[in-house]
Amino acid sequence: MAFLSYxxxxxxxxxVYAIIALGYSMVYGIAKMLNFAHGDVIMIGxxxxxxxxxxxxxxxxxxxxxxxxACTILGVTIERLAYKPLRQAPSLAxxxxxxxxxxxxxxxxxxxxxxxxxxxxxxxxxxQIKMFNGELSISYTTIITILVCILVMICLTLFxxxxxxxxAMRACSEDKGAATLMGINVNKIISITFAIGSGxxxxxxxxxxxxxxTVSPTLGSMPGIKAFTAAVFGxxxxxxxxxxxxxxxxxxxxxxxxxxxxxxxxxIVFAVLIIVLLIKPTGLLGKKISEKV
Amino acid sequence: MTMKKLLKGxxxxxxxxxxxxxxxxxxxxxxxxxxxxxxxxxxxxxxxxAIYGQxxxxxxxxxxxxxxxxxxxxxxLNAQDDEADPTKSPNAYGVLxxxxxxxxxxxxxxxxxxxxxxxxxxxxxxxxxxxxxxxDVILNSATNEYYGTVFQMCFTDPNQGVxxxxxxxxxxxxxxxxxxxxxxxxxxxxxxxxxxxxxxxKVGLEIVSDSTFNDSNDSDFSVQIKAxxxxxxxxxxxxxxxxxxxxxxxxxxxxGYKPTxxxxxxxxxxxxxxxxxxxxxxxxxxxTPFSADATDEKTVNFVKKYQEKxxxxxxxxxxxxxxxxxxxxxACEEGGVTADMSASDIAEIMVKQxxxxxxxxxxxxxxxxxxxxxxxxxxxxxxxxDGAYVGVQD
Numbered sequence: 001m002a003f004l005s006y007x008x009x010x011x012x013x014x015x016v017y018a019i020i021a022l023g024y025s026m027v028y029g030i031a032k033m034l035n036f037a038h039g040d041v042i043m044i045g046x047x048x049x050x051x052x053x054x055x056x057x058x059x060x061x062x063x064x065x066x067x068x069x070a071c072t073i074l075g076v077t078i079e080r081l082a083y084k085p086l087r088q089a090p091s092l093a094x095x096x097x098x099x100x101x102x103x104x105x106x107x108x109x110x111x112x113x114x115x116x117x118x119x120x121x122x123x124x125x126x127x128q129i130k131m132f133n134g135e136l137s138i139s140y141t142t143i144i145t146i147l148v149c150i151l152v153m154i155c156l157t158l159f160x161x162x163x164x165x166x167x168a169m170r171a172c173s174e175d176k177g178a179a180t181l182m183g184i185n186v187n188k189i190i191s192i193t194f195a196i197g198s199g200x201x202x203x204x205x206x207x208x209x210x211x212x213x214t215v216s217p218t219l220g221s222m223p224g225i226k227a228f229t230a231a232v233f234g235x236x237x238x239x240x241x242x243x244x245x246x247x248x249x250x251x252x253x254x255x256x257x258x259x260x261x262x263x264x265x266x267x268i269v270f271a272v273l274i275i276v277l278l279i280k281p282t283g284l285l286g287k288k289i290s291e292k293v
Numbered sequence: 294m295t296m297k298k299l300l301k302g303x304x305x306x307x308x309x310x311x312x313x314x315x316x317x318x319x320x321x322x323x324x325x326x327x328x329x330x331x332x333x334x335x336x337x338x339x340x341x342x343a344i345y346g347q348x349x350x351x352x353x354x355x356x357x358x359x360x361x362x363x364x365x366x367x368x369x370l371n372a373q374d375d376e377a378d379p380t381k382s383p384n385a386y387g388v389l390x391x392x393x394x395x396x397x398x399x400x401x402x403x404x405x406x407x408x409x410x411x412x413x414x415x416x417x418x419x420x421x422x423x424x425x426x427x428x429d430v431i432l433n434s435a436t437n438e439y440y441g442t443v444f445q446m447c448f449t450d451p452n453q454g455v456x457x458x459x460x461x462x463x464x465x466x467x468x469x470x471x472x473x474x475x476x477x478x479x480x481x482x483x484x485x486x487x488x489x490x491x492x493x494x495k496v497g498l499e500i501v502s503d504s505t506f507n508d509s510n511d512s513d514f515s516v517q518i519k520a521x522x523x524x525x526x527x528x529x530x531x532x533x534x535x536x537x538x539x540x541x542x543x544x545x546x547x548x549g550y551k552p553t554x555x556x557x558x559x560x561x562x563x564x565x566x567x568x569x570x571x572x573x574x575x576x577x578x579x580x581t582p583f584s585a586d587a588t589d590e591k592t593v594n595f596v597k598k599y600q601e602k603x604x605x606x607x608x609x610x611x612x613x614x615x616x617x618x619x620x621x622x623x624a625c626e627e628g629g630v631t632a633d634m635s636a637s638d639i640a641e642i643m644v645k646q647x648x649x650x651x652x653x654x655x656x657x658x659x660x661x662x663x664x665x666x667x668x669x670x671x672x673x674x675x676x677x678x679d680g681a682y683v684g685v686q687d
Contacts, residue, residue, distance in 0.1 A: 006519065009516065115339075117536045212514075213540060
């Protein structure tokens with residue numbers, strides 16, 4: 001029974017990774033850049049929803065909406081100010097800019113809200129579902145996290161496959177030049193991608209903090225790196241890949257902590273990543289790209 | 294034209310101000326030549342551990358005020374911010390040295406402190422840290438020699454581990470099966486944990502679960518808590534600082550796990566975490582040498598003054614700093630230290646005084662110091678009741 005319980009914790013942690021990984025993956029798929037500031041957008045989302053709940057006294061769903069709104073604006077602004085002027089620049093320049101934005105957000109948050117951690121209010125209550133004569137108990141937070149992750153995946157898949165904007169996004173990810181020729185406004189599509197990715201970051205922030213309640217300016221960096229790993233693991237640019245990678249990473253991490261060693265958990269997680277990439281360099285569900293000469 | 298005028302006027306004002314500041318400064322130092330011994334201190338006055346640095350500064354200031362009023366010895370404090378960062382404490386040390394510090398309260402935190410202990414030794418300046426509890430603060434781990442001029446007012450980490458195991462084995466009503474969650478990339482936590490485990494094995498305390506976390510993994514504690522719960526532990530020992538401890542208490546609450554939580558001085562401050570539901574900390578034990586609700590005259594006076602001045606109950610760090618200043622006063626008085634002596638002469642007298650005298654303070658009575666700089670005093674157990682630290686009567 002303990003195994004099942006660890007598995008469910010892993011699933012819930014993995015769900016959060018998956019939602020964050022989506023942000024990395026979508027932006028990479030369309031803008032072909034690694035947005036390393038993504039983790040810090042999560043941090044801002046966490047603070048915004050924290051203050052919405054504690055200072056303004058909003059219920060958690062309003063706080064979630066406020067955070068989604070704030071992060072969307074933030075994401076689009078970052079794209080406009082920091083990344084758009086570099087559209088023609090070498091990808092290394094964009095990468096360094098992204099790291100700069102990440103530090104800017106982290107230190108800005110430290111300046112505004114101090115480095116000391118705040119405890120996130122428990123949004124979903126302390127309820128539990130008990131099964132197998134009480135041997136297995138699952139908290140509401142865990143269940144909601146997993147459900148939200150599934151919901152987000154379904155919505156996003158429908159959006160990408162069924163709407164006009166979605167097709168435009170797919171077109172951009174395949175060939176930007178051709179998409180422009182077909183009358184697609186590539187800049188607008190990139191902005192929309194950042195908006196969606198950052199909105200998802202806010203959802204991830206609320207889920208992450210409801211489960212693990214420490215809010216601090218560095219809150220986003222480790223989940224950000226892990227989710228980036230998950231995105232690569234599943235095949236960067238692929239939406240089902242982000243889901244698969246996120247869940248796999250969460251489960252591996254939790255089970256390693258439970259059965260092998262709490263000290264070595266990160267080492268083992270990243271070792272698995274290296275092995276997967278050695279065998280399948282494009283990740284689990286990554287597309288094989290043949291370079292044309 | 295107007296801009297230029299404004300600029301000129303502004304410049305003149307700035308110059309006048311700076312001249313005034315200079316004269317005010319020199320006036321200040323000339324008056325201090327009349328007998329104030331220069332005390333240096335460095336600690337996290339901003340950043341994540343600011344609660345400790347500010348407490349030390351405040352505790353020391355109250356004591357200095359009282360000592361100066363009594364008039365036998367006079368002190369002057371200069372507190373520098375090191376953000377508890379070992380790369381910043383050497384800068385803070387440099388600033389203090391340039392200022393002409395004669396005796397020091399050292400560093401508030403262990404990591405920052407161990408980075409400058411060698412400087413105190415080389416420059417022959419006497420330092421007594423109120424709260425830097427790691428062995429590395431007093432012992433040079435490279436040469437395995439004690440620095441000799443750096444002393445501690447608090448217990449060393451190993452002592453805290455030993456004392457905790459002894460306390461738990463003597464109070465079997467709290468529980469008998471222990472789970473430990475500690476931080477493996479932290480000197481302080483590792484030190485307490487290792488000695489705790491060693492002593493627990495000696496006194497027959499059963500450790501049923503032993504798990505760790507580190508800086509990059511300090512938010513998700515579900516696995517560690519589950520492991521502790523499944524092992525049937527009824528005591529949860531947390532030799533860590535209060536921020537992750539607060540997250541651990543929340544994680545335990547989420548799964549309905551209610552062990553007796555036991556910690557050391559790092560847990561001091563847990564009631565001040567913003568947004569933390571303090572009812573979760575009810576019944577948490579911590580082994581610290583100071584309890585703010587003690588009824589002896591000295592403690593009552595200190596707590597009252599601290600509350601009047603800063604609007605909060607002093608924690609152990611403030612009390613340690615208060616004791617350090619009083620211990621300095623006693624040593625200076627008995628050793629005949631005066632403000633015109635050089636730092637190295639003072640250091641010689643201080644080491645002699647501290648290794649021979651017995652000191653009664655608010656963090657313990659009958660304190661003595663070994664030549665290594667370690668203090669010997671009895672820890673007190675405290676328990677959190679109705680959102681306040683209360684001394685355990687036993």
